[in-house]
Amino acid sequence: MVAGIRTVDLRKVFTSAPPVAAGTGGFSFGPPKPKAKGKQPKPEIVALDGISLDILPGEIFCLLGPNGAGKSTTVGVLTTRVRPTSGQAFIGEHDVWQTQVAVKRLIGVVAQRPNLDFSLTAREILTFHGAYFGLSSYERSKRAESLLERFKLTDRADQMVRGFSGGMMQRLSIARAMMHDPQVLFLDEPSAGLDPQTRLLLWEIVREYNHSGKTILLTTHNMEEADALCKRLAIIDHGRVIALGTPQELKASVPGGYLLRLRFGVHSPELLQRLQGLAGVREVRATDGNGADLYADRSGSLIAEVANLAASAGVELCDVHISEPSLENLFLHHTGRSLRE
Amino acid sequence: MNWKAFFAMLGRDAHVARRNFVALLFQTFLQPLMFVFIFGRVMVGSGYMPASYKGQLLPGIMAICMVGTGIWAVAMPLIAEFQFTREIEDRLLAPMEISWLAIEKVVAGTLQALAAGFMVIPAAWLLLRPGVGLNITHPLLFAIVALLVALFSATGGLALGCSMQQTHIGLMFSLVVAPMIFFGCTYYPWSALEKFPILQKAVLVNPLVYASEGLRGTMVPQFSHLPLPAVLGGLVFFNVALLALGLTKFHGKSVT
Numbered sequence: 001m002v003a004g005i006r007t008v009d010l011r012k013v014f015t016s017a018p019p020v021a022a023g024t025g026g027f028s029f030g031p032p033k034p035k036a037k038g039k040q041p042k043p044e045i046v047a048l049d050g051i052s053l054d055i056l057p058g059e060i061f062c063l064l065g066p067n068g069a070g071k072s073t074t075v076g077v078l079t080t081r082v083r084p085t086s087g088q089a090f091i092g093e094h095d096v097w098q099t100q101v102a103v104k105r106l107i108g109v110v111a112q113r114p115n116l117d118f119s120l121t122a123r124e125i126l127t128f129h130g131a132y133f134g135l136s137s138y139e140r141s142k143r144a145e146s147l148l149e150r151f152k153l154t155d156r157a158d159q160m161v162r163g164f165s166g167g168m169m170q171r172l173s174i175a176r177a178m179m180h181d182p183q184v185l186f187l188d189e190p191s192a193g194l195d196p197q198t199r200l201l202l203w204e205i206v207r208e209y210n211h212s213g214k215t216i217l218l219t220t221h222n223m224e225e226a227d228a229l230c231k232r233l234a235i236i237d238h239g240r241v242i243a244l245g246t247p248q249e250l251k252a253s254v255p256g257g258y259l260l261r262l263r264f265g266v267h268s269p270e271l272l273q274r275l276q277g278l279a280g281v282r283e284v285r286a287t288d289g290n291g292a293d294l295y296a297d298r299s300g301s302l303i304a305e306v307a308n309l310a311a312s313a314g315v316e317l318c319d320v321h322i323s324e325p326s327l328e329n330l331f332l333h334h335t336g337r338s339l340r341e
Numbered sequence: 342m343n344w345k346a347f348f349a350m351l352g353r354d355a356h357v358a359r360r361n362f363v364a365l366l367f368q369t370f371l372q373p374l375m376f377v378f379i380f381g382r383v384m385v386g387s388g389y390m391p392a393s394y395k396g397q398l399l400p401g402i403m404a405i406c407m408v409g410t411g412i413w414a415v416a417m418p419l420i421a422e423f424q425f426t427r428e429i430e431d432r433l434l435a436p437m438e439i440s441w442l443a444i445e446k447v448v449a450g451t452l453q454a455l456a457a458g459f460m461v462i463p464a465a466w467l468l469l470r471p472g473v474g475l476n477i478t479h480p481l482l483f484a485i486v487a488l489l490v491a492l493f494s495a496t497g498g499l500a501l502g503c504s505m506q507q508t509h510i511g512l513m514f515s516l517v518v519a520p521m522i523f524f525g526c527t528y529y530p531w532s533a534l535e536k537f538p539i540l541q542k543a544v545l546v547n548p549l550v551y552a553s554e555g556l557r558g559t560m561v562p563q564f565s566h567l568p569l570p571a572v573l574g575g576l577v578f579f580n581v582a583l584l585a586l587g588l589t590k591f592h593g594k595s596v597t
Contacts, residue, residue: 014597076597079434080433080434080596081430081433081434081595081596081597082596082597083596083597100438101343101436101437101438102436104434104435104436104437105436107434109430109434111427111430113427114427115426115427115428115429115430115431116426116428116431117353117426117428117431118426118428119357119360119361119428120353120356120357124356128349128352128353128356129431131345131346131349131352131353132346132349132350132431132432132435132436132437133346133435133436134343134345134346134436176431
């Protein structure tokens with residue numbers, strides 16, 4: 001039976017430092033509590049602020065957001081490692097926090113930071129993992145061999161992993177997560193630090209695993225990855241879902257699709273108002289300094305008109321940057337910040 | 342309870358211990374056996390210590406070896422695995438209640454401490470003979486005390502390993518392990534503190550006192566030692582308290 005993933009109004013407030021994989025930046029801080037008898041109040045860090053998701057069985061779903069948005073905390077809650085402050089999480093029909101053992105049988109997890117067993121060889125890492133999940137000795141050896149082959153690790157199979165490169169460790173982590181053939185696979189920033197060739201291999205393997213009917217939840221701040229792999233995605237920021245849909249739907253939801261990032265010599269509200277009147281311009285937003293973000297349904301042909309308007313207003317046009325319709329534009333439109341910031 | 346996962350993890354720890362056997366051997370025995378040689382052989386042979394000291398020293402050295410091995414076997418991997426390599430995460434995601442992973446660590450530590458304890462007897466006996474005067478009149482009682490001592494070392498390792506920061510490992514040895522050994526009646530019997538009544542009572546908060554005195558009472562009962570009911574009571578109390586503390590801390594480390 002293929003299992004989906006569901007979360008209902010998940011909230012997580014850390015009163016101590018959040019785990020490293022859950023990120024440290026970009027959280028919103030709650031209001032400070034009054035001091036109690038000279039003790040410093042613990043800062044409350046809101047990592048998840050009401051995340052509700054319904055991920056279908058057999059779907060590749062992506063959580064896209066900047067560092068510290070709450071992606072890893074969401075994965076942590078769903079994989080029994082982070083206890084939510086409130087809300088519910090389900091894998092298939094199982095409540096994650098009521099039936100942890102049953103949930104652990106259904107899931108495979110690739111953590112953001114490598115967590116391979118440094119006391120074992122690559123092959124032993126896979127076979128011991130299989131043993132934890134009750135696979136027979138024959139089955140463990142067979143699956144380990146096949147995964148080592150698939151992930152191009154056969155020639156290093158009997159070496160200790162301490163000397164492996166980052167890419168090899170990541171490949172082995174993914175192989176280990178697949179060792180017990182889980183129904184739901186969690187990949188937390190799987191391609192971070194991978195070279196383009198390994199990234200393509202990873203994508204191919206993820207698609208192949210999904211074609212065998214498995215559900216995959218992937219977190220990334222790489223828009224290209226989200227676009228290439230996911231059937232649907234949620235963009236999250238400050239612990240909230242700010243947009244949800246297929247990559248095409250989401251890109252189409254950006255006014256006009258194209259984004260022109262303009263920078264002028266001086267700030268001129270009057271000029272911004274006149275830019276709004278140009279044909280094809282859907283929205284103009286002032287940005288920090290003397291800039292403006294212009295959402296439009298055309299791009300290159302607008303530049304001459306923008307330059308003419310600026311010249312007639314006596315304002316120098318210093319810089320123009322054009323973005324094609326993309327998830328980056330969507331994130332920028334919702335948050336006013338770039339995913340890369 | 343998923344015994345398959347439990348025994349697979351025990352198998353993993355045994356496999357790692359086998360792989361590191363030579364290093365473990367030196368780490369466990371070198372220092373205590375040098376103590377045995379200098380205090381039991383050289384100092385007794387040169388007349389600085391009475392011959393009977395050999396018999397009083399051996400149980401203390403066995404207690405140090407067992408407690409050192411158990412703490413090292415459980416605490417050090419936990420500190421590294423939770424804070425540095427994070428390799429325990431894979432086992433935390435195995436289909437088993439996470440408390441059982443902590444218990445598996447305690448079982449593995451207990452077995453290693455028992456192996457170290459029983460290996461130190463012939464090694465020290467060879468270094469000290471003749472005149473050790475081992476007199477194990479109640480083997481079952483001796484086995485129970487040895488088991489409780491090994492268990493205490495592993496539960497202590499669990500509590501320490503889940504409480505200490507990686508940067509505080511040095512402090513763990515200088516603030517916890519070293520005072521525990523020196524005030525643990527390992528190199529001298531508890532009765533030798535009679536002239537220091539306050540110290541004699543104060544050291545009773547040290548679980549190693551019950552370990553050394555329990556082994557002394559069952560291996561060389563001809564020498565004075567704490568009454569065995571007090572030893573058994575003390576060891577059971579510390580085992581339960583340290584296991585409860587260790588499990589709570591382990592949960593705190595495993596689930597944020």
